[in-house]
Amino acid sequence: MSLPEKAAPECSARSKKALRSILQKCGKAISRGEADLGRTSLVKHRIETGGAQPVKLPPRRLPQAQREVVDRLIREMLHAGVIEPASGPWSSPVVLVRKKDGSPRFCVDYRRLNA
Structure with a gap:
């Protein structure tokens, strides 16, 4: 089909x-799939945070099975160029949410950034 x-x-x-x-x-x-994302080098993006204090939250503790899924999804996104390694004063925890079909959706909990 x-x-x-x-x-x-x-x-x-x-x-x-x-x-x-x-x-x-x-x-x-x-896009032909979840990791098939376009990108451009024509524009540089920067988020201005002003004088805001960085929010650095530790990763959530996850059951081993979920941890393995998160690790696999991170490897896939790194390989596809969707994300890149970074170190800095800002971080938020990963949350896995189940889609209707039962597969995992990789989400980041940014609620503290909006508080």
């Missing part, structure tokens, strides 16, 4: 053809 059929099974053949055309023209701008 092609992407247009998966994405919009209820659409008409004409709509699917139009979607297929868009995908062919703009395919490089569309």
Whole structure:
């Protein structure tokens, strides 16, 4: 089954053809998976924190099975270039949240930053 059929099974053949055309023209701008993220070197990004005191929270203690999942996801994101190693005065704990299909979603608990 092609992407247009998966994405919009209820659409008409004409709509699917139009979607297929868009995908062919703009395919490089569309993610093919969770780790397929674009990036640019055209712009440097910096978050100005002003005089805010850094929030550095320790990692949460996790059961061994969850720790292994977190470690695997971190390795995958490092390998894909989604994240990079860093050391600094700011850190927030990782939280695993189960998706509807049961697979893990890697989240970071930034609530203390917003307090």
